[in-house]
Amino acid sequence: MTAYTDPPKESFQLSQLIHDTRYRSYTFQFIALVLLLFGLGYLTMNLITNLRVAGLSISYGFLGQPAGYDINQSLIEYNNQDSHLRASIVGVLNTLLVAFLGCITATILGVFAGVGRLSKNWLVAKLMSVYVESFRNVPVLIWILIISTIVTVMPAPRAYRGETPDAEMFLGIIAFTNRGIYVPKPLWLEGSWVVVTVFVLSVIGAFAYRAYAKKLLFSTGKLLPMGWPTLAILFVPAILVYFIMGRPIGVEIPELGGFNFSGGIAMQRPLIALWLALSVYTGAFIAENVRAGIQAINRGQTEAAASLGLRPGRIMSLVVLPQALRVIIPPVISQFLNLTKNSSLAIAVGYMDLTGTLGGITLNQTGRAIECVLLLMLFYLVISLGISAVMNTYNNRVKLKER
């Protein structure tokens, strides 16, 4: 009604906050902010009241206290007198370990299955479809439990004993038992660093050679051989030095002693189960990404390359793959992220990753639920945001440059 009595002015009126689209967004944002702050304040008030009633307070002092529990698989030195913090670090490393191993095997499996599903061989294509569909449509938790059960039916260590053992070590160096898998461990003797240094230098040399060959090709059109010189630069110097230094790198093969194997690297049953399950599960998803990426490339591209006279191998490596990878890599990276997040299901098979140590035993022992869950979320959040940052950088690099 004020509009009648007051003459129209250019100056600001309160009603413009609702009716003028220039200012309305401020009103909405202000209301949203007030509601948000009110909600957060309400939750915080409840939290404070509840903590006071329960006689608790938020503090991270418990991280310094001795953990008092054992961890069956650890990458760093750990015993049950170490602090909760160290137990958590063991958990972090275990999470990263299973995520790293899982990403590698899932990629290999996924590429094979994805290419296999496109195979002209009817039987292979159907087998791969069965693999992909059956793993994609069943919860990963069930697969972890099933594969954990499969691992338990492997022979016990005592089956390897005696004159005529029931089980034999694979190739004489790897033992599959129901307690875990024992693989040879490299021994770094004196002088091994020379071999390692030479190998690192060879890798750099190989890259340098390839860069030189590419430059020569682009400037003069002369094509140098690529395959065997690279292999030669990579391995010949290192092998020569290895023998000259008197074979400084050895191998420790696991041996049966007492009730269990000793020596070598022991991968406990939970790790094996989780690793295999995550690999085959994520592999099925990666297979679909690979298939979609290859199918996304227009047939005309292949035909055009063929009409230029390129051989099939070069068509694949110079024309199809560079374009397909642009489509394949972003979803595959987000599958890696999913695998890392799914590794938190370790708690179902007793693998001591961060969810098992910090979110499991430490939480139950100390009762510090809020602190533990907060730290747990923070860790996964950092990993996720890190991987997303890598992915965004990659996407920006390979983005089609439209001019």
Added chain:
Amino acid sequence: MSDMHSHLAFVRTEMLAQQEPPIKEKGIVKWARSNLFSNWVNSVLTIVALYVIVRLIFSAGPWFLNGIWDTSSLAQCREILDGARGACFSVLSERWQQLLFGIAYPSDQYWRPTLAFVLMLVAAAPVLFVALPRAMLIITGLFPFVAYWLLWGGTIMTSVFVLIGVVVGYLVFTKAERFGFVLGLVAGLIAAVVVWKIGGAITPAVDGIMVLEPVASRDMGGFMLNMMLGVVCISLSLPIGIMLALGRQSHMPIIKGISVVFIEFIRGVPLITLLFVASVVLAYFFPPETNMDLILRVIIMITMFSSAYIAEVIRGGLAALPKGQYEAADSLGLDYAQAMRLIILPQALKISIPGIVNVAVGLFKDTTLVSVISMFDLVGMIRGPILASTEWNGVYWELYGFAALLFFVTCYSISQYSQWLERQLRTDHR
């Protein structure tokens, strides 16, 4: 022409009858040659694949065929099998009720979840298939209220009053909407709350009508719990996801900021940490006197989880719409709410249906994670009461196989539906 014939030794004067193609070039032989043995690599692959299949059949076949269905414990199974390989399916025939409905759901009331399940299929049908009569959508609208009454029991009046509240709220909204979308929404909400309050006051008076035996939330379990969590959380997360997606697209920095932080935070942490929040942390954030049961807390967290993922899918759909659609809506003079409801969202949602279905399947599979916080869903039932019992300790394959099969059938049919729908919606005839 005829004199040419006399010079030549032989000229065929009539057409030959059509002949069968050579045996190599027809039927199953040709198919096998071109599909299985086209070159040596393929031949090797075929032989390897055949070997794998034969091995699988020979190891799993006897196990299936020797399966025993009618004993009451694993020990009896072993006795009957007498060392031969064979499955002990009797665990399924004896415990199937527990696997499907949980350990504590009253067994004379199993018809209720079953009926709710059938009704769910009927209610979902008109949403999934456009060809069905639109009148069936009434069933869809009524389903949540009927399902609540069937599953939790109690008097039907609770559901009826909630339904009346929703209807009144909607009517008020349609009347008040011409004063502005937000105003209409607020008015509708207030009207609904008023009806619910009145209903809450009247319900005790009319209590005796159509009462079913009440069942507490903690008594629900088995595959039913997975279904409930999946259906409830996906339905709730759709509207929240739409709002988050719109918020993330918004030009208002604060609204956009809130949406982005929420979405990225939820997508960055594993579901299991959110379930930990539901089981041990969430209670701290409610007033001391509230006593929320675990199912409700889990539903809250899973809904938050899935709405973040659905928001990202819908954002993809919004981004895929040509800018002209937004401009056209503006040039018609529609305000934001109208433009979104009438022009943008119908198209964007249509594009994002396959993505939403993917999220739904993923979420349904993820409902098994509640077993980690000791709820007795299908997996929790298997790992807890059944494998821990003396009769069935050690029956792994049959139980996990059954669980995997249930999930496979459900998820595979949903994803087949999604692919079918994608083909239906594809309008570029390539």
